[in-house]
Amino acid sequence: xxxxxxxxxxxxxxxxxxxxxxxxxxxxxxxxxxxxxxxxxxxxxxxxxxxxxxxxxxxxxxxxxxxxxxxxxxxxxxxxxxxxxxxxxxxxxxxxxxxxxxxxxxxxxxxxxxxxxxxxxxxxxxxxxxxxxxxxxxxxxxxxxxxxxxxxxxxxxxxxxxxxxxxxxxxxxxxxxxxxxxxxxxxxxxxxxxxxxxxxxxxxxxxxxxxxxxxxxxxxxxxxxxxxxxxxxxxxxxxxxxxxxxxxxxxxxxxxxxxxxxxxxxxxxxxxxxxxxxxxxxxxxxxxxxxxxxxxxxxxxxxxxxxxxxxxxxxxxxxxxxxxxxxxxxxxxxxxxxxxxxxxxxxxxxxxxxxxxxxxxxxxxxxxxxxxxxxxxxxxxxxxxxxxxxxxxxxxxxxxxxxxxxxxxxxxxxxxxxxxxxxxxxxxxxxxxxxxxxxxxxxxxxxxxxxxxxxxxxxxxxxxxxxxxxxxxxxxxxxxxxxxxxxxxxxxxxxxxxxxxxxxxxxxxxxxxxxxxxxxxxxxxxxxxxxxxxxxxxxxxxxxxxxxxxxxxxxxxxxxxxxxxxxxxxxxxxxxxxxxxxx
Amino acid sequence: xxxxxxxxxxxxxxxxxxxxxxxxxxxxxxxxxxxxxxxxxxxxxxxxxxxxxxxxxxxxxxxxxxxxxxxxxxxxxxxxxxxxxxxxxxxxxxxxxxxxxxxxxxxxxxxxxxxxxxxxxxxxxxxxxxxxxxxxxxxxxxxxxxxxxxxxxxxxxxxxxxxxxxxxxxxxxxxxxxxxxxxxxxxxxxxxxxxxxxxxxxxxxxxxxxxxxxxxxxxxxxxxxxxxxxxxxxxxxxxxxxxxxxxxxxxxxxxxxxxxxxxxxxxxxxxxxxxxxxxxxxxxxxxxxxxxxxxxxxxxxxxxxxxxxxxxxxxxxxxxxxxxxxxxxxxxxxxxxxxxxxxxxxxxxxxxxxxxxxxxxxxxxxxxxxxxxxxxx
Numbered sequence: 037x038x039x040x041x042x043x044x045x046x047x048x049x050x051x052x053x054x055x056x057x058x059x060x061x062x063x064x065x066x067x068x069x070x071x072x073x074x075x076x077x078x079x080x081x082x083x084x085x086x087x088x089x090x091x092x093x094x095x096x097x098x099x100x101x102x103x104x105x106x107x108x109x110x111x112x113x114x115x116x117x118x119x120x121x122x123x124x125x126x127x128x129x130x131x132x133x134x135x136x137x138x139x140x141x142x143x144x145x146x147x148x149x150x151x152x153x154x155x156x157x158x159x160x161x162x163x164x165x166x167x168x169x170x171x172x173x174x175x176x177x178x179x180x181x182x183x184x185x186x187x188x189x190x191x192x193x194x195x196x197x198x199x200x201x202x203x204x205x206x207x208x209x210x211x212x213x214x215x216x217x218x219x220x221x222x223x224x225x226x227x228x229x230x231x232x233x234x235x236x237x238x239x240x241x242x243x244x245x246x247x248x249x250x251x252x253x254x255x256x257x258x259x260x261x262x263x264x265x266x267x268x269x270x271x272x273x274x275x276x277x278x279x280x281x282x283x284x285x286x287x288x289x290x291x292x293x294x295x296x297x298x299x300x301x302x303x304x305x306x307x308x309x310x311x312x313x314x315x316x317x318x319x320x321x322x323x324x325x326x327x328x329x330x331x332x333x334x335x336x337x338x339x340x341x342x343x344x345x346x347x348x349x350x351x352x353x354x355x356x357x358x359x360x361x362x363x364x365x366x367x368x369x370x371x372x373x374x375x376x377x378x379x380x381x382x383x384x385x386x387x388x389x390x391x392x393x394x395x396x397x398x399x400x401x402x403x404x405x406x407x408x409x410x411x412x413x414x415x416x417x418x419x420x421x422x423x424x425x426x427x428x429x430x431x432x433x434x435x436x437x438x439x440x441x442x443x444x445x446x447x448x449x450x451x452x453x454x455x456x457x458x459x460x461x462x463x464x465x466x467x468x469x470x471x472x473x474x475x476x477x478x479x480x481x482x483x484x485x486x487x488x489x490x491x492x493x494x495x496x497x498x499x500x501x502x503x504x505x506x507x508x509x510x511x512x513x514x515x516x517x518x519x520x521x522x523x524x525x526x527x528x529x530x531x532x533x534x535x536x537x538x539x540x541x542x543x544x545x546x547x548x549x550x551x552x553x554x555x556x557x558x559x560x561x562x563x564x565x566x567x568x569x570x571x572x573x574x575x576x577x578x579x580x581x582x583x584x585x586x587x588x589x590x591x592x593x594x595x596x597x598x599x600x601x602x603x604x605x606x607x608x609x610x611x612x613x614x615x616x617x618x619x
Numbered sequence: 620x621x622x623x624x625x626x627x628x629x630x631x632x633x634x635x636x637x638x639x640x641x642x643x644x645x646x647x648x649x650x651x652x653x654x655x656x657x658x659x660x661x662x663x664x665x666x667x668x669x670x671x672x673x674x675x676x677x678x679x680x681x682x683x684x685x686x687x688x689x690x691x692x693x694x695x696x697x698x699x700x701x702x703x704x705x706x707x708x709x710x711x712x713x714x715x716x717x718x719x720x721x722x723x724x725x726x727x728x729x730x731x732x733x734x735x736x737x738x739x740x741x742x743x744x745x746x747x748x749x750x751x752x753x754x755x756x757x758x759x760x761x762x763x764x765x766x767x768x769x770x771x772x773x774x775x776x777x778x779x780x781x782x783x784x785x786x787x788x789x790x791x792x793x794x795x796x797x798x799x800x801x802x803x804x805x806x807x808x809x810x811x812x813x814x815x816x817x818x819x820x821x822x823x824x825x826x827x828x829x830x831x832x833x834x835x836x837x838x839x840x841x842x843x844x845x846x847x848x849x850x851x852x853x854x855x856x857x858x859x860x861x862x863x864x865x866x867x868x869x870x871x872x873x874x875x876x877x878x879x880x881x882x883x884x885x886x887x888x889x890x891x892x893x894x895x896x897x898x899x900x901x902x903x904x905x906x907x908x909x910x911x912x913x914x915x916x917x918x919x920x921x922x923x924x925x926x927x928x929x930x931x932x933x934x935x936x937x938x939x940x941x942x943x944x945x946x947x948x949x950x951x952x953x954x955x956x957x958x959x960x961x962x963x964x965x966x967x968x969x970x971x972x973x974x975x976x977x978x979x980x981x982x983x984x985x986x987x988x989x990x991x992x993x994x995x996x
Contacts, residue, residue, distance in 0.1 A: 046907060046923065049794070054900065056934050060941060063943055064892050065893075067848055067884070068854060069889065233648075234870035239868060
């Protein structure tokens, strides 16, 4: 072997290795710079994650002294499946039937859900109560998982359902307070966007963004759970007794417009809102218009008194219960030959009221009724309010005013009817009704506070005082609303028995029986309306609705610490405050 | 005058420095995870580096002719250790292969010693047979049998990467020594076929090869390779910055050992990965120049053997990391974490430096004088 021969072989080796290294360098250039954009964007997608940090929804509390919880969150479980695991294990059928049996689902539908090959996550059942979730967990099925969640709970069940509303399964408030205060109740969910390492754990030093979650705020209502309970109990009893189809009742604080109780029947259980019908969900107290009947006479007579065209003692010929006007006959329930203005209210004379309305004239009547907020919304802080129906005076016929005077050809909501009464009770100042007292954040900051708000003056204060005196006679012996009387108190009010309009005529069998009033008559604290829809067979407001008023007002007076007026008691406020200290 | 070895040492020091810096970055995640200490691997590697530097200095000052005298005991010891590592309870198993011997707290790979021993063994043998190296018996059969025994033991661990490396370097040494080409090529072909068959019957390796050939069909096995290539892409030209690697966050297994070049590529970019290639190319050139200037045939073969051992290993490692070859499990010399690999690499560098010191530069300079000078430096 020569030296030269040996060297040649070294060069062969050196060149081969150099070529290999050059090749690697070229490969590196391609890897570093070439065609990497697509895979770069793909990897950044799988390596970042975004998490929404759920926050608890705020509670709804009542306005009573103990701030009772009306809506709160309770823990629950979502049951979900990983179809890829189930399909791979070939046990979809068995697993589906087992899970369906425990959760009360349809096995076929469950199996269909589980058979979605491309998916790794599918909900089988959401908001499952703990007992059922535990039962699922005990089955120890592969591919079936549970995750924590919270669900909205309404501990009082059906109570206040129309006011509270409910939260749908996506966590969005969908009715009542839950809907209109959703933005406060839901809070601000937190956001965490970060990068994951190879074991899919978060890399804390590479966090992209973090938004701190803010819990939902509590909504405090003006509603008092105890008053609500009293009212609901009485309404339920009356509904059953008089076989009514539906009912509404409201208690409103006269001086402020705060709603203390609001009941509607039929109702629903917000914990099971899915099975509720639209009929059940309707908040009749604010969203159902009806012809008010005799209760409406109050507005007409208050207007006439305010205009000074009549006094309480002005006599009217009530035509012995039958009066032909503009070729139409108007009847009274009980015929009288003559009645003064006060007695027209007390005895609820249609003919008397109609004659007063005619004296007043269309223009003035229309102006006063709009002053009482008829035909427009009062602006209560609940969704679904209606404004009632009152045609403008220019479109009235020659008999319109005589019919509006007795609450026909005009439609109001119970809230509007109560508004007229409370306006009179409140010295002629209309107050905006409201149910939300305040919104309090979890750290105690008051975010929203509703103050009483005056809508305007409907009548002068001296007219209001006269009206209160007249209305107090209704519950006295000889009046139509004696059953609304409360022992020891002066109760003002008006009965109403309205035939329901059916297909252009007035029904002879279906009535709206109502009573609206306030107490105490001299210094009103609260107003209340009770409307019963189609009570059978007794159907007059004085018999069906007035007793509910009387029963609830009696309890409410005690609960609110009202004292009966009497000459023996000199300093009422002192005693009242004492009474509150030692209940 | 000392130009070539100075450059060689400079290259090695640069690679060592880059290795330590990158190890600090690449091993921190795993260090925290496994040992609750981000510098766990760094500390160990620093300790090994100190040992390796001392060993390199020592071998640089030991006359390389000494190795020739001890080639038989060295080869026998390497073979014995390779046998020992195969015995259960003595050999320490990592990832399905018995590659490690544990002596106290220190673990050692006998195959690293075997790499060293094979180079000395073949160099010494070829020098002894002299001109007969071009014959079949002394140029192919006898050294071939010795090589096959050693390679076979490594193969049994199994450590296919080192098997391929040692066989390749051994073959290259026989090639430059003047072995008859037909026999050499024939023997090499037979060896490769045997190797391929062995791979077919080994699940792990077959999987690696299949994953390399068809990454879409074996996503799990191709994962590491995919993550490695992704690292280079993420790095781009300038890299994402030192310590900023995303791939080391458990995306790339073996980030601090075999696949450390991928992390270098991600953090420091194309500039530094190409620099690494250039440094190994420089190492190859310096090593071959030193070998060709060696005073005798033994020095020339010894130098060539160590040069090839280091550079071929680097080429295989880079080839694997860049997805040009199936996964092997060979560390990148001077850079990857691993004590015995570092130690043996530095000893090889030491031997090369010693050869360089004894080289023939000018005819009038007496050989013995240079040798004496080297004895005590």
